[in-house]
Amino acid sequence: MDTFVVSLLNGAVYGLLLFMVSAGLTLIFGMMGVLNFAHASFYMLGAYFAYALEGTLGFWGALVASPFLVMGFGVAVERYFLRRVHHHGHAHELLLTFGLAFICAELIKLFFGNYPVNYRIPQAIDFAAFTVGSVGYPAYRVFMGGVALAMFGLMYLLLARTRVGIVVRSAIYKPRMVEALGHNVPVVFMGVFGVGAGLAGLAGAVAGAFYTTNPNMALELGAMVFVVVVVGGLGSLEGAMLASLLIGVVTSLAVSIDLSLADLLAHVGARDWAEAVGGLFTLKVSSLAATLPFALMLLVLLVRPGGLLGEKP
Amino acid sequence: MRTPVLSLRGVRKSFGDAEIIRGVDIDILPGERHALIGPNGAGKSTLFHLVSGNHRPTSGSIYLAGRRIDGQSPQAINRHGLARSFQITNVFPGLSVFENLRLAVMRPHRLQYSISRWIDGDRPVREETERLMDLVRLTARVHALAGELAYSEQRSLEIGMTLASNPQVILLDEPMAGMSREETAFTANLIREVTRGRALLIVEHDMDVVFSLAERVSVLVYGEVIATGTPDDIRADAAVREAYLGAEVPV
Amino acid sequence: MIRSTRHAGFAVAALVLLLVALPHLLSQGLLNAAIQMLIAALFACAYNLLCGQAGMLSFGHAAYFGVGAFATIHAMKALGGAGLVPTPFLPLAGAAAGLAVGAAAGWFATKRSGTYFAMITLAIAELLHSLAPHLKGWFGGESGVSAMRMPAFGISFGSTTHVYYLTMAWVLACLAALYLYTRTPLGRLTLGLRENSHRLAFLGYDVHRVSVLVFALSAMFSGIAGGLQVVNNEAANYVLFDMQLSAAPVLHAFIGGVKVFLGPAIGAALMTFFGYAVSDLTQSWLLYQGILFVLIMMFMPDGLAGLWFRCAAWRARVGTLRAMPGLLAAISAALLLAAGTVFTVELLQRLFAQDYRALARAAVTQPWPSVHLFGRDWLPGAVETWLVPLALLAAAGVLAVIAKRMVRTMSYATEPRGVTASTTPLAQAGSST
Numbered sequence: 001m002d003t004f005v006v007s008l009l010n011g012a013v014y015g016l017l018l019f020m021v022s023a024g025l026t027l028i029f030g031m032m033g034v035l036n037f038a039h040a041s042f043y044m045l046g047a048y049f050a051y052a053l054e055g056t057l058g059f060w061g062a063l064v065a066s067p068f069l070v071m072g073f074g075v076a077v078e079r080y081f082l083r084r085v086h087h088h089g090h091a092h093e094l095l096l097t098f099g100l101a102f103i104c105a106e107l108i109k110l111f112f113g114n115y116p117v118n119y120r121i122p123q124a125i126d127f128a129a130f131t132v133g134s135v136g137y138p139a140y141r142v143f144m145g146g147v148a149l150a151m152f153g154l155m156y157l158l159l160a161r162t163r164v165g166i167v168v169r170s171a172i173y174k175p176r177m178v179e180a181l182g183h184n185v186p187v188v189f190m191g192v193f194g195v196g197a198g199l200a201g202l203a204g205a206v207a208g209a210f211y212t213t214n215p216n217m218a219l220e221l222g223a224m225v226f227v228v229v230v231v232g233g234l235g236s237l238e239g240a241m242l243a244s245l246l247i248g249v250v251t252s253l254a255v256s257i258d259l260s261l262a263d264l265l266a267h268v269g270a271r272d273w274a275e276a277v278g279g280l281f282t283l284k285v286s287s288l289a290a291t292l293p294f295a296l297m298l299l300v301l302l303v304r305p306g307g308l309l310g311e312k313p
Numbered sequence: 314m315r316t317p318v319l320s321l322r323g324v325r326k327s328f329g330d331a332e333i334i335r336g337v338d339i340d341i342l343p344g345e346r347h348a349l350i351g352p353n354g355a356g357k358s359t360l361f362h363l364v365s366g367n368h369r370p371t372s373g374s375i376y377l378a379g380r381r382i383d384g385q386s387p388q389a390i391n392r393h394g395l396a397r398s399f400q401i402t403n404v405f406p407g408l409s410v411f412e413n414l415r416l417a418v419m420r421p422h423r424l425q426y427s428i429s430r431w432i433d434g435d436r437p438v439r440e441e442t443e444r445l446m447d448l449v450r451l452t453a454r455v456h457a458l459a460g461e462l463a464y465s466e467q468r469s470l471e472i473g474m475t476l477a478s479n480p481q482v483i484l485l486d487e488p489m490a491g492m493s494r495e496e497t498a499f500t501a502n503l504i505r506e507v508t509r510g511r512a513l514l515i516v517e518h519d520m521d522v523v524f525s526l527a528e529r530v531s532v533l534v535y536g537e538v539i540a541t542g543t544p545d546d547i548r549a550d551a552a553v554r555e556a557y558l559g560a561e562v563p564v
Numbered sequence: 565m566i567r568s569t570r571h572a573g574f575a576v577a578a579l580v581l582l583l584v585a586l587p588h589l590l591s592q593g594l595l596n597a598a599i600q601m602l603i604a605a606l607f608a609c610a611y612n613l614l615c616g617q618a619g620m621l622s623f624g625h626a627a628y629f630g631v632g633a634f635a636t637i638h639a640m641k642a643l644g645g646a647g648l649v650p651t652p653f654l655p656l657a658g659a660a661a662g663l664a665v666g667a668a669a670g671w672f673a674t675k676r677s678g679t680y681f682a683m684i685t686l687a688i689a690e691l692l693h694s695l696a697p698h699l700k701g702w703f704g705g706e707s708g709v710s711a712m713r714m715p716a717f718g719i720s721f722g723s724t725t726h727v728y729y730l731t732m733a734w735v736l737a738c739l740a741a742l743y744l745y746t747r748t749p750l751g752r753l754t755l756g757l758r759e760n761s762h763r764l765a766f767l768g769y770d771v772h773r774v775s776v777l778v779f780a781l782s783a784m785f786s787g788i789a790g791g792l793q794v795v796n797n798e799a800a801n802y803v804l805f806d807m808q809l810s811a812a813p814v815l816h817a818f819i820g821g822v823k824v825f826l827g828p829a830i831g832a833a834l835m836t837f838f839g840y841a842v843s844d845l846t847q848s849w850l851l852y853q854g855i856l857f858v859l860i861m862m863f864m865p866d867g868l869a870g871l872w873f874r875c876a877a878w879r880a881r882v883g884t885l886r887a888m889p890g891l892l893a894a895i896s897a898a899l900l901l902a903a904g905t906v907f908t909v910e911l912l913q914r915l916f917a918q919d920y921r922a923l924a925r926a927a928v929t930q931p932w933p934s935v936h937l938f939g940r941d942w943l944p945g946a947v948e949t950w951l952v953p954l955a956l957l958a959a960a961g962v963l964a965v966i967a968k969r970m971v972r973t974m975s976y977a978t979e980p981r982g983v984t985a986s987t988t989p990l991a992q993a994g995s996s997t
Contacts (some may be wrong), residue, residue, distance in 0.1 A: 341771075403766075419749050
């Protein structure tokens with residue numbers, strides 16, 4: 001029971017982290033029609049910037065400064081790269097962001113080496129916030145979840161209750177009309193892009209200290225983020241939250257399940273046969289944990305192509 | 314009484330809460346030229362989308378030569394003998410005029426999955442493509458890219474592609490939109506020629522064209538057909554006048 | 565395409581002759597590189613069937629390459645190592661696996677279009693990538709699966725030359741097949757998918773079924789490429805499903821030019837060759853490739869092949885003599901840009917390397933010890949060190965502006981969709997394949 005609760009909490013935290021990264025991506029897509037391949041790179045940059053600044057600003061200082069650096073980087077990408085190819089169409093923008101993500105990963109390898117770096121949470125906060133049964137639950141995990149929830153709350157309030165939010169939401173639906181009303185839509189786009197990048201950077205800075213910080217971070221998370229937006233529905237913030245939590249919890253719970261199809265078939269007396277066949281039948285669910293999100297995505301595509309909370313295509 | 318080749322019975326369509334088509338009944342007779350007119354926003358394009366399979370009616374039924382087609386996919390409906398053109402030109406911009414027409418011709422020749430023959434050497438396909446090109450007077454532009462054609466040429470190409478499957482029923486959605494006087498006259502004649510023997514349902518705003526081309530006219534207002542008849546009947550109809558010009562107020 | 569088909573015919577014939585003669589001209593090491601180049605070229609062209617011709621951007625093509633590779637290695641190992649079929653026919657296993665998995669994956673993926681499609685292809689590749697290490701029976705776990713090439717038809721297939729000729733034969737046959745495909749009805753329909761798949765439905769085509777067919781064909785040829793790789797290496801490992809391998813055909817195809825039939829092959833051959841040639845000299849080869857890709861996407865979307873045709877058209881228009889200054893300026897600008905970028909990257913590479921950093925920490929007399937680069941020692945603290953790349957890049961910029969002014973007329977004359985709607989035959993260069 002304890003392991004179940006811990007797994008559940010871990011899954012929720014991981015899901016919230018996923019959400020922090022996917023929220024920006026789904027907003028940017030909803031607004032600009034651009035699927036930013038380099039979005040997960042912002043996540044990676046957040047972690048690496050925080051690592052690099054840790055020496056001079058301390059852990060917390062770096063944690064605060066890094067997202068702003070990533071935001072600036074995101075704004076520069078939109079202004080100097082994306083805007084140039086905007087007229088060529090969405091496929092072109094997608095390819096450009098793909099190339100940028102590629103370069104980003106290579107640059108990280110250039111400056112920091114092709115191996116994980118030692119970005120750790122400081123000893124001082126490496127304690128247990130509370131205990132579940134006999135095991136202590138790390139305070140930092142709670143912190144990560146808290147940051148994500150705070151971000152969600154802030155974004156929701158910003159979009160729903162402020163003037164800026166109204167302009168942003170209108171620009172998603174009718175950018176030309178908003179422009180005709182006198183708002184500087186390119187600046188709005190730039191702003192949304194930057195904020196999305198900053199959010200991803202924050203997620204990276206926070207998560208990189210807990211999980212590993214290495215040049216493959218973007219790739220590993222990137223695929224997961226795409227699954228989240230497909231499952232949740234492109235452009236839907238609520239969908240992204242739902243899908244992130246779903247994937248986080250499912251993955252986390254699966255890791256602790258040491259059963260396989262063979263065990264299931266044991267109930268009908270076919271265990272020996274299943275084990276003789278091997279392959280997929282003896283594969284434990286725990287090994288499949290990383291694969292489940294992709295299977296979920298394919299399932300959603302079959303049953304509800306627009307995503308769980310997205311529009312019907 | 315001839316059996317209609319295209320029949321709409323009680324067709325309704327809502328998008329969310331907005332009901333665009335509110336119960337339409339129309340019969341198109343084989344070989345007739347039938348115009349669909351009405352004020353902007355009446356739902357003419359939506360009706361086309363419903364008939365051609367782009368959208369599914371919320372309720373009601375559509376029959377093509379006795380076969381029920383509402384809710385079927387566009388490709389199925391096309392194979393049953395109905396073809397349509399689009400209000401906004403919908404061709405293959407990066408391909409030549411010849412290629413555009415050939416793509417339309419290949420399917421009726423059942424060549425869609427073929428990888429075992431040389432398309433350039435296929436005589437029937439080539440001749441059919443050339444015939445169509447000649448029919449819509451685009452032979453001089455055979456190698457021009459469709460995206461670079463003049464607007465009226467693109468509309469002619471649209472019509473050509475629509476004819477390729479030898480349909481019983483043709484739907485033309487504002488084929489003359491944005492054309493000059495000469496172009497309109499030319500295209501009207503073209504349409505008259507190429508739709509001989511087929512049923513034609515045409516949406517058009519130019520009243521001269523409607524009255525010269527159509528044998529019967531239906532008037533669609535706010536998603537309902539308020540009148541159907543010969544052009545003269547429609548011209549005289551009080552309800553139609555009211556819809557277009559507003560109600561008469563005794564002074 | 566090329567204005568004169570006779571020109572094209574001669575060029576292709578000459579290329580084939582060169583390829584046949586290659587083993588007599590190259591060392592074993594270079595011959596191995598040539599094998600890699602051929603395989604990469606086939607993979608890129610197979611990818612382009614889906615991307616450039618059908619207009620469907622796939623980011624997970626490594627899945628079909630990998631599946632083809634593993635099918636082939638198992639065919640190689642089958643029957644106690646004798647092989648399911650004689651060695652020259654082994655890539656057929658790759659073709660079959662690629663076709664089957666491609667059809668299944670394509671069925672899912674083509675249910676959506678554009679961005680969604682791209683994401684689905686990525687996720688399918690990642691699915692295989694995460695699943696493979698766990699299915700040890702099929703994918704061999706960490707160490708992968710290996711087998712040995714068996715002699716067949718009197719040829720031992722032990723030497724690189726034998727493998728080269730086998731690879732060359734398969735790649736040339738597949739490229740020919742891919743070219744002939746473009747002249748079939750389905751091949752023309754593929755272009756229709758790219759130009760306007762929406763209209764195709766109204767013309768009576770089952771767009772989903774056609775898309776699945778095209779996807780499966782693209783995957784089949786990718787599977788053959790994977791099979792050839794495995795015949796060469798005699799081993800297959802689950803890293804074949806890595807994202808890097810999915811990225812490669814994308815980069816190669818666009819660098820080469822997707823609207824020209826052999827564009828992706830040229831891009832792949834060039835990039836593979838450079839990768840091989842400079843891999844000892846630099847660790848940042850992939851970075852250069854990425855920079856080139858981004859530069860092309862931003863400034864030359866029709867790729868190197870497209871650029872070549874535009875230059876040739878311009879040269880034909882203004883005459884070789886008048887074209888010379890502009891071309892020279894442009895080429896010089898490109899070379900200077902490359903030199904400046906390479907210098908900067910290599911310098912940074914060495915500055916941030918682990919051993920240098922250790923050296924810098926340990927150095928007492930000079931805080932930043934010198935870096936050895938291109939045969940000279942450079943001090944990071946010295947101004948000259950940074951002046952060199954700066955000067956190179958500045959010169960490149962100046963020359964680029966000059967070149968642009970000189971060739972300004974080039975763009976107007978040969979832009980296929982220009983405002984001036986030029987009707988010269990030159991305008992057709994780079995348009996429909």
